[in-house]
Amino acid sequence: MAVTLKDVASEAGVAVSTASRVLRGDPHPMIGAGTRERVMEAARRLRYRHNVYARQLALGRSEVVGIFASALMEGVNLAKFQALESAIRARGYRPLLGHTAGHDELQVQSAKEFISSAVEGVVVANAGRGHRHALEVLAERRIPIVSLEPLEGVEADIITVDRRAGARLAIRHLLDLGHRRIAMLHSQLDRSPSWERYEGYREALAEYGCSVDPSLLVPIVGASRDGSYALGYETARHLLAIQPLPTAAFCSNDEIAIGAMKALAEAGLRIPEEMALVGFDDIKVAAYAPVPLTTVAQPVAAQAEQAVALLFEHIANQGPERPPQVVQIEPRLVVRASCGAAAAGRERRAEA
Amino acid sequence: MAVTLKDVASEAGVAVSTASRVLRGDPHPMIGAGTRERVMEAARRLRYRHNVYARQLALGRSEVVGIFASALMEGVNLAKFQALESAIRARGYRPLLGHTAGHDELQVQSAKEFISSAVEGVVVANAGRGHRHALEVLAERRIPIVSLEPLEGVEADIITVDRRAGARLAIRHLLDLGHRRIAMLHSQLDRSPSWERYEGYREALAEYGCSVDPSLLVPIVGASRDGSYALGYETARHLLAIQPLPTAAFCSNDEIAIGAMKALAEAGLRIPEEMALVGFDDIKVAAYAPVPLTTVAQPVAAQAEQAVALLFEHIANQGPERPPQVVQIEPRLVVRASCGAAAAGRERRAEA
DNA sequence: CGTAACGCTGCAAGCGTTTGCGTATTCTAC
DNA sequence: GTAGAATACGCAAACGCTTGCAGCGTTACG
Numbered sequence: 001m002a003v004t005l006k007d008v009a010s011e012a013g014v015a016v017s018t019a020s021r022v023l024r025g026d027p028h029p030m031i032g033a034g035t036r037e038r039v040m041e042a043a044r045r046l047r048y049r050h051n052v053y054a055r056q057l058a059l060g061r062s063e064v065v066g067i068f069a070s071a072l073m074e075g076v077n078l079a080k081f082q083a084l085e086s087a088i089r090a091r092g093y094r095p096l097l098g099h100t101a102g103h104d105e106l107q108v109q110s111a112k113e114f115i116s117s118a119v120e121g122v123v124v125a126n127a128g129r130g131h132r133h134a135l136e137v138l139a140e141r142r143i144p145i146v147s148l149e150p151l152e153g154v155e156a157d158i159i160t161v162d163r164r165a166g167a168r169l170a171i172r173h174l175l176d177l178g179h180r181r182i183a184m185l186h187s188q189l190d191r192s193p194s195w196e197r198y199e200g201y202r203e204a205l206a207e208y209g210c211s212v213d214p215s216l217l218v219p220i221v222g223a224s225r226d227g228s229y230a231l232g233y234e235t236a237r238h239l240l241a242i243q244p245l246p247t248a249a250f251c252s253n254d255e256i257a258i259g260a261m262k263a264l265a266e267a268g269l270r271i272p273e274e275m276a277l278v279g280f281d282d283i284k285v286a287a288y289a290p291v292p293l294t295t296v297a298q299p300v301a302a303q304a305e306q307a308v309a310l311l312f313e314h315i316a317n318q319g320p321e322r323p324p325q326v327v328q329i330e331p332r333l334v335v336r337a338s339c340g341a342a343a344a345g346r347e348r349r350a351e352a
Numbered sequence: 353m354a355v356t357l358k359d360v361a362s363e364a365g366v367a368v369s370t371a372s373r374v375l376r377g378d379p380h381p382m383i384g385a386g387t388r389e390r391v392m393e394a395a396r397r398l399r400y401r402h403n404v405y406a407r408q409l410a411l412g413r414s415e416v417v418g419i420f421a422s423a424l425m426e427g428v429n430l431a432k433f434q435a436l437e438s439a440i441r442a443r444g445y446r447p448l449l450g451h452t453a454g455h456d457e458l459q460v461q462s463a464k465e466f467i468s469s470a471v472e473g474v475v476v477a478n479a480g481r482g483h484r485h486a487l488e489v490l491a492e493r494r495i496p497i498v499s500l501e502p503l504e505g506v507e508a509d510i511i512t513v514d515r516r517a518g519a520r521l522a523i524r525h526l527l528d529l530g531h532r533r534i535a536m537l538h539s540q541l542d543r544s545p546s547w548e549r550y551e552g553y554r555e556a557l558a559e560y561g562c563s564v565d566p567s568l569l570v571p572i573v574g575a576s577r578d579g580s581y582a583l584g585y586e587t588a589r590h591l592l593a594i595q596p597l598p599t600a601a602f603c604s605n606d607e608i609a610i611g612a613m614k615a616l617a618e619a620g621l622r623i624p625e626e627m628a629l630v631g632f633d634d635i636k637v638a639a640y641a642p643v644p645l646t647t648v649a650q651p652v653a654a655q656a657e658q659a660v661a662l663l664f665e666h667i668a669n670q671g672p673e674r675p676p677q678v679v680q681i682e683p684r685l686v687v688r689a690s691c692g693a694a695a696a697g698r699e700r701r702a703e704a
Numbered sequence: 705c706g707t708a709a710c711g712c713t714g715c716a717a718g719c720g721t722t723t724g725c726g727t728a729t730t731c732t733a734c
Numbered sequence: 735g736t737a738g739a740a741t742a743c744g745c746a747a748a749c750g751c752t753t754g755c756a757g758c759g760t761t762a763c764g
Contacts, residue, residue: 002470002493004720015744020722030741047492049467053414054720056405057749073636078430082453094465097449101434113446115401118354140399141354229640258640284425288581288610290642356750367714372752382711406750409719708763715756722748730741 003046012042019043023050062118065311066096068110068135070128073101074228075253076281076298080125080148083304091312093120104130111137119143121311127151144314146307150192155324157314159307162328163193163280166296167200167250168207169333170278173294174248175208177341179276183216183246185235185256194252197280201250216246220256232259240267247276248339254279254286254295257338261290272340282334292336303329355398364394371395375402414470417663418448420462420487422480425453426580427605428633428650432477432500435656443664445472456482463489473663476500476508481543496666498659502544507676509666511659514680515545515632518648519552519602520559521685522630525646526600527560529693531628535568535598537587537608549604549632568598572608584611592619599628600691606631606638606647609690613642624692634686644688655681 009019014035022031022039042048056062065088072078081097088095096117098110111134114122122138124131124147135154138145145156174182184201187194202212220228220235232255239249239260251257257279261271269275271291279286282297306327335341361371366387374383374391394400408414417440424430433449440447448469450462463486466474474490476483476499487506490497497508526534536553539546554564572580572587584607591601591612603609609631613623621627623643631638634649658679687693 002467005722006720016721017723017745018743020720021743024722026723030743032742035742049464051409051470051720052468053405053408053470054749055722057403057409057719057751058721058723060722060749062405072424073430073434078425082425082451085451086453099434099437101438112401115354116404118403118405229636233640258637262640262644284581285610285637288585288614288642290640292614357752358750368751369715369753370713373713376752378753384712387712403750406719407752409721410750410752412719412752706764708761710761711759713756713758715754717752717754719751720749724745724747726743726745728741728743730739732737732739734735734737 002051003048004051005048008039008043008046008048011046012038014039023048056118062120063093064096064117064119065093065308065315066098066114066117066119066122067125068098068107068114068122068127068131069125070100070104070107070131071102071126072099074126075255075283076300077126079283079300080304083301084123084125084148084308087304087308088123091308100128102128104128107131107134108137110134114138114143115141120315121145123307123311124148124151124156144311146311146314148303148307150196152192157307157310157325157327159303159310159327159329160193161298161303161331163196163331164200164203165328166280166331166333167197168204169331170250170280170294170296171201171204172207173333173335173341174250174276174278174339175204175210177276177339179248180210181213181216181244181246181248183218183239183242183249185218185220185232185239185249185251185260187220187252197250197252215242218242218249220252228253228255229259229262232256232261233263234259236260236263236267240264240269245275247274248278249275250278252280254281254283254289254293257293257295258285258289261293261338265290272338276339278339286334287336289338291338294336294339294341295334296331297334298331299329354403355400357400357402360391360395360398360400363398364390366391375400408470414472415444416446416448416469416471417660417667418450418466418469418471418474419477420450420459420466420474420479420483421477422452422456422459422483423454423478424451426478427607427635428652429478431635431652432656435653436475436477436500436660439656439660440475443660452480454480456480459483459486460489462486466490466495467493471495472667473497475659475663476503479503496663498663498666500655500659502548504544509659509662509676510678511655511662512545512678512680513650513655513683515548515683516552516555517680518632518683518685519549520556521552521683522602522632522646522648523553523556524559525685525687525693526602526628526630526691527556527562529628529691531600532562533565533568533596533598533600535570535591535594535601537570537572537584537591537601537603537612539572539604546604549602553602567594570594570601572604580605580607581611581614584608584613585615586611588612588615588619592616592621597627599626600630601627602630604632606633606635606641606645609645609647610637610641613645613690617642624690628691630691638686639688641690643690646688646691646693647686648683649686650683651681 009016085095100106107130121144127149218238279293279295282295286293361368437447452458473496479501499508570590631645631647634647638645
């Protein structure tokens with residue numbers, strides 16, 4: 001059995017309670033400097049580490065917040081997780097990862113684990129399809145939730161990037177370059193992130209007096225675990241089948257775009273001359289794609305920081321119960337070569 | 353305060369102990385079917401979830417194993433983590449991630465958290481530079497450790513891919529294609545994984561009657577968080593400075609290779625005609641690189657499964673203390689286009 | 705009818721911490 | 735020399751759960 005407070009106390013010749021107070025750094029009960037030193041020394045010698053379980057039990061607070069993630073492998077999700085992780089640690093709490101790796105049936109399971117671990121709050125890094133039920137389980141327990149993704153039917157603060165604005169940036173960029181037949185590779189439009197991108201797409205077109213041509217909407221079918229390159233590759237087939245061929249395509253994320261890039265290259269199309277491509281997310285590899293990818297960057301760090309800050313407000317104010325907030329963070333366009341705008345030289349950045 | 357066992361018990365009209373036994377599924381003390389049903393029903397109605405903290409305290413076992421990872425963002429590490437995660441869950445334990453995201457100073461911190469959480473074992477997904485001290489902290493407590501990476505000076509089971517064999521596969525492949533001036537982009541050779549790759553490189557050359565030309569060894573300098581594409585890009589400069597130019601380069605991982613690819617392309621070199629490239633790891637994006645990358649694939653799932661199996665042997669057999677085992681898993685070569693071998697058609701695979 | 709055996713359930717201790725409160729000691733001031 | 739205040743520390747309850755053991759009611763058998 002590991003070394004306990006009792007061991008430290010008897011080693012130092014004091015009572016358990018005194019040892020606890022010293023080690024916790026509790027200044028109030030005026031412990032003598034000598035005693036303090038003896039306890040510290042004993043703890044050091046015995047290599048004492050407190051036991052989280054006993055601590056939580058006594059404290060009534062777990063100092064844990066859950067991070068809900070359905071697919072760390074995809075796109076920027078891992079970056080989001082990392083940012084959340086350090087924001088949480090920065091506040092002295094411990095993050096608890098609930099990762100379902102694409103297995104939707106694990107989501108409720110994961111929520112239950114959060115409850116068993118008495119998380120004081122949950123932040124959703126990315127939601128996945130079956131999130132609704134899982135998050136309800138948490139909401140029922142009045143566990144504060146904040147999300148980095150739009151969530152339907154769940155009471156939670158939402159801190160997302162403004163996907164509409166992002167899509168507008170991307171599409172305007174293409175329109176400015178003269179493109180008019182712009183395809184959109186999209187996942188289910190009934191899910192909010194896709195829908196928002198679609199709205200931005202429509203709005204930007206409208207600004208230029210164009211309307212959406214339904215034949216240019218290419219659904220991404222199927223779902224892949226660990227990365228969607230293959231999905232983009234497959235979907236590009238349908239893109240290529242459109243007659244007459246669009247001159248540009250807006251992809252729902254970078255992995256799709258890079259997957260599509262391969263299919264287009266195999267079909268002999270030159271990028272950007274014969275087909276321009278825009279992605280979404282700005283994942284690390286985007287700059288190293290076959291043709292460096294122009295894409296909409298998510299300000300992941302800012303997003304995570306704001307989300308965690310909001311969550312801790314909730315955790316602190318047990319009382320007031322203010323209505324859920326929605327914050328939209330402005331994304332920016334990162335211009336690389338895949339649209340033909342900045343064919344040479346360093347990347348250019350267009351602010352939102 | 354959340355609903356406790358006591359609540360369930362009084363709701364069902366039984367004692368706490370009875371409720372506990374029913375909920376735990378303890379068959380021994382022959383609880384009547386009626387009682388059992390009443391307790392279950394009460395628990396369901398109250399949405400009871402046990403409290404892990406109280407449970408661990410009473411049980412004396414945490415049913416948690418730690419996963420030590422220094423850089424999830426890099427290469428196959430995330431895939432390893434995922435594989436470990438599900439192998440651990442499959443055994444009814446909970447994984448606890450200790451992630452240091454490249455901040456070496458967090459590693460000891462992370463080890464201490466493992467101890468506070470009373471992990472019953474630790475598996476090292478990837479080690480990072482300062483691992484030694486951190487792992488000693490665990491070893492001191494006799495916490496069983498298994499590692500997916502070679503570890504120096506720490507008592508642990510090691511389940512790695514055979515990097516020497518992998519390097520031999522890669523270099524032989526290049527030699528077979530006629531290359532003789534083969535550069536190697538390597539990180540510090542004093543670290544075991546790099547060294548093993550170097551050994552394989554040397555051995556394969558020797559098999560063909562060649563010896564290592566030191567001018568072809570290109571060190572990768574600097575360390576980047578989140579992905580090493582940029583590192584590969586920078587390092588390729590030094591590769592290009594070698595006179596006469598090598599005809600092929602063996603990169604220590606896929607991200608380096610893909611980063612280098614960009615630099616080579618910018619320098620106007622054609623791949624594979626003017627410079628062949630081989631990577632290591634077979635990350636998802638390797639197939640979608642500018643030139644699909646020939647690389648040595650790590651059998652991540654098998655590795656994780658074996659590691660976890662071994663760890664649980666340790667956890668079960670508290671007694672015998674058998675000497676640390678070392679298992680080397682054979683990697684395989686995935687041939688794509690970057691060496692010119694399979695310029696067209698589907699990927700070919702060469703078994704080890 | 706007595707008693708043993710068995711089936712079912714509750715009592716209570718204990719896991720490692722925290723913390724309110726009580727107590728013993730010392731000091732100050734008169 | 736003593737009241738009173740500080741000062742320094744220990745006692746013990748509580749957190750939610752598990753589990754060995756005791757207790758009770760019932761049945762079966764001698």
